[in-house]
Amino acid sequence: MQSLDVQGEKAEKTAGAAAVARVRPGQPRSGLVAAGLGWVGGTALQLQQPELLSGPIYGCFVLLVLVGWSLFAIKNIAIQDRPVLRACVLAGLAAALAFGLTGSRATAYLAGALDPALEGRDVAVVGMVSAMPERQEGGQRFRLTVESAQLDGAPVAVPRQLLLGWYGGVATSGADRAELQRQSADLIAGDRWQITVRLRAPHGTANPQGFDAELWFWEQGLQASGYVRAGPNDVPPLRLAPTWRHPVERARQAVRDAIFERLLAREPAAGAAGATGLVRVAGVLAALVVGDQGAIDRADWDVFRATGVAHLMSISGLHVTMFAWAAALVIGFLWRRSALLTPRLCHALPAPSAALIGGVALAAGYAVFSGWGVPAQRTVWMLATVALLRLSGRRWPWPAVWLLAGAVVLLIDPWALMQAGFWLSFVAVGVLFATDSGANNDRATSTRSRFRSLFTEQALITLALAPLSLLLFNQVSLVGLLANLLAIPWVTLVVTPLALAGVLWAPVWDAAGWALQALGWVLQPLAQLPLATVSLASAPLWAGTAAVLGGILLVLRLPWPLRALGLPLLLPVLLWQPLRPAAGEFELLAADIGQGNAVLVRTATHTLLYDAGPRYSTDSDAGHRILVPLLRALGERVDTLVVSHRDSDHAGGAAAVLAMQPQAQLLSSVAPDHELQRQRPATRCSAGQRWAWDGITFEVLHPQPEDYAQPAKPNALSCVLRVSSGTRTALLTGDIEQPQEARLLAAGAPLAADVLLVPHHGSKTSSSAAFLDAARPGLALVQAGYRNRFGHPAAPVAERYRERGIPVVETARCGAARWSSTTPAEVACERQRAPRYWRHRVP
Secondary structure: OHHHHHHHHHOOOOOOOOOOOOOOOOOOOHHHHHHHHHHHHHHHHHHOOOOOOOHHHHHHHHHHHHHHHHHHHHHHHHHOOOHHHHHHHHHHHHHHHHHHHHHHHHHHHHOOOOOHHHOOOEEEEEEEEOOOOEEEOOEEEEEEEEEEEEEOOEEOOOOOEEEEEEEOOOOOOHHHHHHOOOOOOOOOOOOEEEEEEEEEOOOOOOOOOOOOHHHHHHHHOOOOEEEEEOOHHHOOOEEEEOOOOOHHHHHHHHHHHHHHHHHHHHOHHHHHHOOOHHHHHHHHHHHHHHOOHHHOOHHHHHHHHHOOOHHHHOOOHHHHHHHHHHHHHHHHHHHHHHOOOOHHHHHHOOHHHHHHHHHHHHHHHHHHHOOOOHHHHHHHHHHHHHHHHHHOOOOOOHHHHHHHHHHHHHHHOHHHHHOHHHHHHHHHHHHHHHOOOOHHHOOOOOHHHHHHHHHHHHHHHHHHHHHHHHHHHOEEEOOHHHHHHHHHHHHHHHHHHHHHHOOOOOOHHHHHHHHHHHHHHHHHHHHOOOOOEEEOOOOOHHHHHHHHHHHHHHHOOOOHHHHOOHHHHHHHHHHOOOOOOOOOOOEEEEOOOOOOOOEEEEOOOOEEEEOOOOEEEOOEEHHHHHHHHHHHHHOOOOOEEEEOOOOHHHHOOHHHHHHHOOOOEEEEOOOOOOHHHHHOOEEEOOOOOEEEEOOEEEEEEEOOHHHHHOOOOHHHHOOEEEEEOOOOEEEEOOOOOHHHHHHHHHOOOOOOOOEEEOHHHHOOOOOOHHHHHHHOOOEEEEOOOOOOOOOOOOHHHHHHHHHOOOOEEEHHHHOOEEEEOOEEEEEEEHHHHOOOOOOOOOO
């Protein structure tokens, strides 16, 4: 089991470092390698489809492959001496088979999608909690396996797997009773419930370089989301009976709750101050033991990402690999000792083989107990693939093993190819294989040599993955090498074993918590260094691919003159600058942030952000989740942040944006005691303020200075900003309502605009006929959430725009919307830029 040992030591940076059994050169059948390449190519081709073909067409691909394989088998002897032709035929057959099977799976899955007619309706369902519920602010989120569903007493078909939220709410009047959301009960995996839910299709935000939530739903097998409501006549949800249908999930939940109970009891003084001390690390322990990543505090995630150790704080390939390595060592030791008592056991199955099988099996069990997350699944399949190769006596070159493991993962989960973790995993594993000198196979290698090798390999992986991290995340940690050298052995050899041992004896969790606190004392100063991370604008795919190849070339075991050729390949990514508007022109990007406003205004050399989107919960907001990554991907340096008013759907993400953009000035109508004023003193926006950037004029039209002297609704103080190039104009209105529109009209404000940010998201209290007649926009942008509870944009408002022939672009349908003063009649929609069949189409 020495090979498991060696690869376990090397698995620093990989969520799929499961290719732990190093193989020695041999000659696999070249046809298998060609078939593996074809399978990856066919899968990639199918995933690029904007629309699915019909099921029979994909079936025809599979049928043609079977016919082609039959013909190939007959003619194979005739082309044995033509290996290139033979390899091409096999690659083509494998590609066609992968394309057909992946497409068939996708069409079958899509057939179970939620009927649009059921969206927003109260559906009574009976189902079983099928996974450990996740704790969230004010409630819980859980998966429900549906057994039956009814609408108005009649059976209806809904997707079998639902992702539901159960949040507490308060009914303030009789009219609000229908909107009441019951306080969540103590949900336990395996329990059967009868509940009323309101469902919607999986719909995420669509922004440049943003997280594809709809792909995540697809890969998780979730075809609808929703929340628990009070039933008809305020009938509460009913727990029908406990079952033992999901014993692993019940056990996971029990362990997670025990971790929090233990550490909360050890630090009762945390109280309202939040997660501090042992209480704060309880979330990290829960993530390491049972895979509950949502339990980790957002501030901790920020530190882990800044120091490049985030991969250590969730169940990744590294943890599964190390578990397999440790299990294999123990099983091998016990198996050899058993030979003293039962020699036939070792004769029937040699100790190395027993250790290999046992290590993989126990690692699979650990992956299942930790939630069977996608990275853990990939690791198990890679482990199993390499183990089968070793047990069969085959010793292939590392590229063949690497390719086979990747093809196996894609056979099981084709959509992994679109995930960043897949590429980080396999590039890291490939680098480990490619740079392995084989020195560590010598058992006599000194401890000093092993540590030197560990440092060298970590440095090589860090260098090779830096361009890939920039391509995927537009950010790389400069302190990652140092942080990982300290954190990898500490987390894998100290924290994780203690956390797992606590399952058997709870007091050990105290020691695990102290060990995590000690690690935090090291990581915090590193994360706060001025150049802890470097961010670069998102480069085109060709430049990113060249940089990845350059990073790999630099770490390969080649002569230095050849390695140096990788340096020029890095330059396009390092020097890339996104195109900006010409002087005298400007652009708008209305981000897709759900229910709220966030509009990026770009001139030739300056950037303004109008509003910062909503706050989703105490630990989540549009600034952190969407705007900060978006600004990083675009390489933007914000000069001014305008927060139109204090409502959380406009100011919720401002703190995260200001933390990322320390140079940005704050212009707002928020009160002096608002929390943003403590972070960055704001200049009060008042009508008459005016400035110019690159030939573009910015003018505040509302509120008037005297408006601050009297109590007013926050909406009435919304900062209205006019942006004009002289020939083209944009009007950003915040949440002004009809009284404020009337004041602007009475004051003779210049309201004519080519593009209008629809006031108050299209509320029926705004967009008066007189205001629209004065503005006469060429098009209007609505930033509102999909199926939002306010009904924005309201039907009467939409009709007023329609009557005047004003095109209305909704971010819920368009995704992020781009508008340029050079093409004022056009809007580029993110959902149309690169359509994929798994993305939700709004009716």
